[in-house]
Amino acid sequence: MLLLHLMFFLCPEKIRAIYVDHQLQSGSAEWGRFVQHECQKLSIPCIVQPVIVAQGNLENQAREARYQAYLKHLQPNEILVLAHHQQDQAETLMLRLLSGAGVDGLSAMKRVDIREDLTIWRPLLDISREQICQWAADLNIQNIEDPSNQNNDYDRAWARQILWPLLSERFPKMQAALARTTDLMQDAQEILQDVLRQDTDVCIQDNILDLSKFSELSLARQRQLLSNWMKGEGQYRPALDMVQRLQCEVIHARADAQAALHWQGFYYVRYQQLVYKLSKEIYLAGQQPFSGEQQMIFRLQDRIDLPSGQFQIQAAAIGLSLDLLNQHLKLTQRQGGEKIHLCGRVGSWPLKKAIQDAQIFPWMRHTIQILSIDDVMLGVFTPKGFWLAESAYCEVEGWQPVSVSSISEHKDEH
Numbered sequence: 500m501l502l503l504h505l506m507f508f509l510c511p512e513k514i515r516a517i518y519v520d521h522q523l524q525s526g527s528a529e530w531g532r533f534v535q536h537e538c539q540k541l542s543i544p545c546i547v548q549p550v551i552v553a554q555g556n557l558e559n560q561a562r563e564a565r566y567q568a569y570l571k572h573l574q575p576n577e578i579l580v581l582a583h584h585q586q587d588q589a590e591t592l593m594l595r596l597l598s599g600a601g602v603d604g605l606s607a608m609k610r611v612d613i614r615e616d617l618t619i620w621r622p623l624l625d626i627s628r629e630q631i632c633q634w635a636a637d638l639n640i641q642n643i644e645d646p647s648n649q650n651n652d653y654d655r656a657w658a659r660q661i662l663w664p665l666l667s668e669r670f671p672k673m674q675a676a677l678a679r680t681t682d683l684m685q686d687a688q689e690i691l692q693d694v695l696r697q698d699t700d701v702c703i704q705d706n707i708l709d710l711s712k713f714s715e716l717s718l719a720r721q722r723q724l725l726s727n728w729m730k731g732e733g734q735y736r737p738a739l740d741m742v743q744r745l746q747c748e749v750i751h752a753r754a755d756a757q758a759a760l761h762w763q764g765f766y767y768v769r770y771q772q773l774v775y776k777l778s779k780e781i782y783l784a785g786q787q788p789f790s791g792e793q794q795m796i797f798r799l800q801d802r803i804d805l806p807s808g809q810f811q812i813q814a815a816a817i818g819l820s821l822d823l824l825n826q827h828l829k830l831t832q833r834q835g836g837e838k839i840h841l842c843g844r845v846g847s848w849p850l851k852k853a854i855q856d857a858q859i860f861p862w863m864r865h866t867i868q869i870l871s872i873d874d875v876m877l878g879v880f881t882p883k884g885f886w887l888a889e890s891a892y893c894e895v896e897g898w899q900p901v902s903v904s905s906i907s908e909h910k911d912e913h
Contacts, residue, residue, distance in 0.1 A: 500537060500642050501635045502582040502623065507541050515577075519568045520549040521561050523647070530643050537641075546572055558653055573617055583608055583621045586628045589677035590658055592684075601726075603736060606688045607681040615732075627674065691723065698724045708774040710750065721746070728776070729762060737762060749774060757861055770860055782862050793830040795870070797823070799898060805830075806866035807882045810900035817842065818887065818897030819877055829871050830880075837869065839879060840889040850879065857883050 506514045518534040520527045531547040538545035548571070550564040569579055588607055595604040612619040623631060635642060651657040666673055698720055702712045708728065713721060722742055729745070730736045745760050749769050752758035759768045759782065766782040768775045795803070801812045812824075833850060840847040854864060863882050870877045872892070879886040884902040887893065 500534075500640050501631055501638075502580065503537065503541070503543070504638065504640055505622070506580060507543060511541075511543075514580075515544045515546065517546040517548060517569065517572055519565045520547060521552055521564065522549055523552060523557075523561070524645065533641075533643060548572065558655065570616060579617055579619045581619060581621050582623055584623045584626050584628050584631055585678050586659075586663075586674055588624055588681055589674045590655055590663070592677050592681050593662075594654055594658060599739070601736065601739075602684060602688050602691055605681070605684040607684070609685065625678070694720065695723060695727050699727070703728060706776040708776075710769075710772045710774060713750075729765075729767075731763075731765075731776075733763060768862065771858075775860070777862060784862070784865060794827045795830050796825060796827060797898075797900070798825060802903065803900070805868060805880050807863075807868065807880050808866075809903045810880065810885060811903050812898055813901045815897055815899040815901075817893065817895060818899040820892045820894050820897055823872065823877070823892060824898065826872070828877065830868050831871065832865075833867050833869055833879075837876075839876060839886065842887040842889045842893055844889075853886070854881070857881065859883055 503516060516534065516538050518531045520531050522528075524530075535545045535547060548568045550568050552564050553560045573579060591607040592605060595607065598604070608621060608624065609619075610621050610624050612621075634640075647653060648656055649660065651660055670676070698716060702709050702716070702724060706728075713724070716724065722739075725742050725745055726736045726739075729742065741762055745762075745767055749758045749760050749767050752769060754769075754771065757768070757770075759766050761767075761779075764779050766777045766779065768777055768782065797803070797812045799812050799814065803810050803812070835851070837850040838847040839850045839853055841853070854867065859867070859882055866880075866882060868880045870880065875890050875892065876888045877890060877892055878888045878900075880900065885900040887899055
């Protein structure tokens with residue numbers, strides 16, 4: 500409550516309060532009414548927002564629910580002001596250290612934290628809990644103590660009740676020292692981010708990692724780049740063992756292994772000297788094949804949407820016979836073992852070999868379809884365009900399907 504009064508003193512006409520009710524304590528609704536009453540006395544608008552905390556790690560899920568509530572009510576020109584103090588900062592560093600966090604985690608909380616979706620200000624971060632309690636007592640400001648703070652089943656409560664007094668007795672200046680360490684780690688994080696931006700610009704384009712450029716980095720910079728790439732827009736980086744799995748199982752796999760690693764909704768897939776970050780939808784699409792056969796009728800200037808992309812039927816100097824327009828043509832999935840005689844080339848060769856030579860990604864090959872009539876192959880629809888097959892139906896001044904947009908253009912492939 501001290502923060503409420505502090506902000507009222509600084510900018511009384513510009514603040515709003517929000518109380519997030521996690522509904523985890525029997526008295527939480529009463530606490531909300533207490534906050535509303537205090538706000539009414541100061542003429543401060545107050546929002547009480549109940550949330551449902553998902554299953555899992557209770558502390559993490561409660562934090563996630565709380566921040567979603569903040570985002571729901573924050574306006575574009577507003578800053579979220581939180582009451583974290585110096586002991587909160589020191590506890591955060593200590594708990595993250597025990598969990599094996601890296602530079603990002605050990606940076607703990609920032610005084611001014613500018614994120615993509617909100618900005619957070621923590622004006623009390625350099626002030627001790629004891630000083631805050633003293634000020635509140637001097638100003639006769641009431642506070643409510645959450646009983647979960649005394650429940651040692653929670654890591655932070657256990658650290659505060661058991662570990663903190665023990666360490667403080669041995670190291671009286673521990674709190675200030677740990678808080679100072681977070682400042683140093685934030686400096687290190689800023690330097691690391693500068694290096695990561697440089698390495699990302701060189702090695703990663705459109706979520707595609709270039710292994711030839713990546714291999715020129717030191718091992719430490721490789722690990723940091725992979726960790727940051729896997730984190731993406733998420734809040735937390737992957738564990739070190741997951742980064743190592745990406746290196747061992749995908750990056751250092753045999754070139755023909757088609758290895759893939761799944762983490763947090765994405766698949767990391769190597770193809771030749773590149774590693775692709777693919778959405779689950781794109782990568783798994785090949786395991787859900789399309790219907791085996793379709794009957795198609797084509798007319799000049801028609802646009803058709805196929806799994807491999809969008810095509811337009813256009814006149815062509817060399818193409819399919821005009822007599823095939825307005826007729827039923829058959830469209831089928833490739834079964835394997837097919838051969839194609841590409842128009843203008845000598846001899847037939849395996850369709851599989853043609854697909855490999857065209858460097859069509861393995862996770863997109865399920866979109867390839869064969870166009871035929873009376874068991875005569877007319878051509879093949881691929882993400883790289885339509886391949887005209889040599890046949891009795893080829894003629895001068897004919898027609899062809901022309902690729903207007905490939906699958907990668909009308910799907911978020913990466």
